[in-house]
Amino acid sequence: MKNNKIAFVGGGNMARSLIGGLIADGYQARNIWVSDPHAAQRDALQQAFLIHTTGENQEAIAHADVVIFAVKPQILKIAAEDVAPALQKKKPLIISIAAGIREPTLNAWLGGHHAIVRAMPNTPAMVGSGATALYANPQVTKLQHNLAESIMRAVGLAVWVDDEAQMDIVTALSGSGPAYFFLVMEALEKAAVDLGLPAETAHLLTLQTAYGAAKIALESSESTAALRMRVTSPGGTTEQAIKVLQEGNTEELFCAALLAAHRRSTELAELLVAPGILDPSLRSPATLAHPCVAGDQ
Numbered sequence: 147m148k149n150n151k152i153a154f155v156g157g158g159n160m161a162r163s164l165i166g167g168l169i170a171d172g173y174q175a176r177n178i179w180v181s182d183p184h185a186a187q188r189d190a191l192q193q194a195f196l197i198h199t200t201g202e203n204q205e206a207i208a209h210a211d212v213v214i215f216a217v218k219p220q221i222l223k224i225a226a227e228d229v230a231p232a233l234q235k236k237k238p239l240i241i242s243i244a245a246g247i248r249e250p251t252l253n254a255w256l257g258g259h260h261a262i263v264r265a266m267p268n269t270p271a272m273v274g275s276g277a278t279a280l281y282a283n284p285q286v287t288k289l290q291h292n293l294a295e296s297i298m299r300a301v302g303l304a305v306w307v308d309d310e311a312q313m314d315i316v317t318a319l320s321g322s323g324p325a326y327f328f329l330v331m332e333a334l335e336k337a338a339v340d341l342g343l344p345a346e347t348a349h350l351l352t353l354q355t356a357y358g359a360a361k362i363a364l365e366s367s368e369s370t371a372a373l374r375m376r377v378t379s380p381g382g383t384t385e386q387a388i389k390v391l392q393e394g395n396t397e398e399l400f401c402a403a404l405l406a407a408h409r410r411s412t413e414l415a416e417l418l419v420a421p422g423i424l425d426p427s428l429r430s431p432a433t434l435a436h437p438c439v440a441g442d443q
């Protein structure tokens with residue numbers, strides 16, 4: 147699997163993270179190609195990883211078994227149509243990490259009948275701790291399925307979803323998720339400083355606590371609710387704090403936040419859909435049950 151030839155169309159932040167992860171994971175630099183319009187960007191990638199770089203998308207994809215589109219969503223149509231005739235001849239596996247572009251839309255831009263995997267990574271991929279959701283269309287073979295997963299695992303966790311509409315929930319959860327945790331950490335730090343702790347001490351303790359809690363949760367087979375209850379002794383300090391948070395409807399607030407992000411994700415996807423494409427994955431959020439209001443479930 148690690149001998150497959152991989153071409154990146156777009157050599158920006160995400161491509162760089164993926165290439166670093168792939169090489170650390172045993173993929174051969176000589177099998178990796180990147181095309182990007184910026185000479186400086188290409189030189190930096192070439193020097194860091196000893197991979198092939200080019201300014202021509204056609205050259206990068208020429209011998210590829212996998213083509214990874216790593217350009218901004220608004221550029222994807224131009225980039226896809228540029229290489230569509232060449233890809234129609236060889237039909238490599240296509241992986242797109244562009245947020246919001248649906249598989250039927252990308253397939254139409256590429257001329258149709260392609261094996262496509264949509265991947266939604268998040269920013270911690272840049273430090274090798276990403277969380278990526280993957281969706282495969284029916285043309286993707288078992289081998290290609292494994293290959294796509296192996297590629298995205300190079301930068302962290304990779305999980306599959308069966309229904310493309312779930313990618314909007316993924317966007318709301320893990321795509322936007324790092325910002326939610328930063329907000330919580332920001333609030334905790336500020337509260338500790340307001341109570342009298344030095345800023346640097348509050349900062350370090352907050353970060354390590356967040357990291358430690360995530361590490362325990364990842365290493366445990368128990369649910370997050372069980373873990374929370376385990377560290378909440380009756381009559382203790384944690385219980386008092388949790389009571390305040392629950393009275394403030396924390397759960398409903400996060401549910402409403404994810405719903406808002408989900409709604410925005412589907413709105414943006416609708417803007418990017420190719421004309422004439424009937425996209426079954428686009429479901430108006432207005433038709434979804436509102437899960438955040440008690441009594442609606």
Ligand SMILES: NC(=O)c1ccc[n+]([C@@H]2O[C@H](COP(=O)([O-])OP(=O)(O)OC[C@H]3O[C@@H](n4cnc5c(N)ncnc54)[C@H](OP(=O)(O)O)[C@@H]3O)[C@@H](O)[C@H]2O)c1
Pocket residue numbers: 155156157158159160161181182183184187203216217218219221224225243244245266267268269
């Ligand atoms: N960053 C994240 O955390 C994250 C998370 C999830 C998904 N994604 C998705 O990942 C994709 C890439 O994001 P990124 O942050 O890596 O973007 P980026 O740093 O802007 O990288 C994209 C690169 O592609 C180049 N490019 C532009 N037009 C091109 C073309 N026609 N052919 C080949 N290359 C071209 C860009 O050059 P110019 O600078 O000249 O445009 C740029 O160097 C996006 O679609 C984004 O939605 C990113």
